[in-house]
Amino acid sequence: MGGGEAAMRIEVDNGSGFCFGVVRAIRMAEEAVPIVSLGDIVHNAAEVARLEGLGMETAPEGTDLRDLAGRRALVRAHGEPPATYEEAEEHGVELVDATCPVVAALQKTVAEAWEAMRRVGGQVVIFGRAGHAEVRGLTGHAEGAIVIEGEADLERVDFGKPIYLLAQTTASLGEFRRLGAEMRRRTEEAGGEVEIHDTVCRQVADREERLAEFARRHDVCLFVAGAKSSNGRVLFEAVKGANPRSHKIEGPDDVRGEWLDGADSVGVCGATSTPRWLMEQVAEKICC
Ligand code: SF4
Known part of the structure; x- marks a missing residue:
């Protein structure tokens, strides 16, 4: 792909890839194999397969x-409820x-907010x-926290009573800012806080801003991301909004030649759960 007279410029985004929480979890898994991860360690099938090759197993959520009695198990970067530790x-x-x-600190904040x-x-309301x-x-x-995914869920909130609003990381x-503003408006109307x-x-x-600029x-x-990555979904919206010729793929095999027709430059970027080596494979696929 990408042959022709003038060489196509391909850039892999330096700022894309694992956040520090995921890098840390992967390092801990690598150091603790054999180990069973409680759910996918990252929402990226290719990276999970690499770790499984090193001796990590994945137990379904x-x-x-x-x-798993008598075995070693990994709590992922996402964290677990207290019941998991007890079990x-x-x-x-x-x-x-x-x-x-960062998630551990948020769990503590949620527990304190719940008590307050x-x-x-x-009510404790979590946007996520x-x-x-x-x-x-x-x-x-x-x-008893109320989880809201968008404005439609606000009908489950009683605006006449105190509310503590937080968000999934x-x-x-x-x-989150739009919802917060809407909740403030409704609270003022209802006389709550x-x-x-x-x-x-x-x-x-x-990353939303930076990725939009890159796109x-x-x-x-x-944009390379696993199908199950919620962070990938959010970030891809920012990318697509900035450049309509953006495509979300899971790896090099998903690239379609016609997407690149007439393009002089192609940017390859990804979610916080996308390994750098996978973005590089995509770049290789389009340049060769
Ligand atoms: S995105 Fe999630 S896992 Fe990554 S650093 Fe932030 S809180 Fe931690």
């Missing part, structure tokens, strides 16, 4: 820890805790994806 103890599973320190809201009859591993970990610290900062705590991780939030610099942009 929700695996009964009784089935591991009960069934003799040795946990290697790779919860990202319980005292005043208020219901059922996402990090969100399940957070609600494990605040069993990988949520979109723009959407809302405390807004912006807990979006800047390892992700800063604008190129005729075509190829």
Whole structure:
């Protein structure tokens, strides 16, 4: 692909790839093999396969820890609810805790907010994806927290009572701000009060802007991310918004030659869960 008179310029984005929380979790897994990861260590099948080659196994989310009795298991960067730690103890599973320190701090904040809201009859509201591993970990610290995915879910919130609003670390900062403003408006109308705590991780939030700028610099942009990455979904929206000739792919085999027709420059970038080596394989595929 990409032959022709003038060479096509290909750039792999230096700022794309694993955030520090994921790098740390992968290093901990590599150092602790043989180990069973409780769910995908990253939402990227290619990187999971590489680690499995080193001796890591992956147990599906929700695996009964009784089935891992006597083994070593990894808590991913997303974290786990307190019940997982109790069950591991009960069934003799040795946990290697790779919860990202940013997520661990957020779990603590959620637990404190829950306690404070319980005292005043208020509500903890978490903006995030219901059922996402990090969100399940957070609600494990605040069993009655209300998870909202967008404005439509606000009808489940009582604006006449105190509210403490937080976000999943990988949520979109723009959407969080819009929701926060809307909640403030409704709270004022209803005479309640809302405390807004912006807990979006800047390892992700800063990337939206930067990736949009990267995408604008190129005729075509190829965004590499696993199908299950929620961070990948958010970031791809920013990329696509900046450059309509952007395509989301999982790896080099998904690249279609016609996407590159007439392009002088192609940018290859990815999510926080995308390994650098995979983006390089995509670049190789289009240049050769
Ligand atoms: S995105 Fe932020 S909070 Fe999430 S794992 Fe990475 S560094 Fe940690």
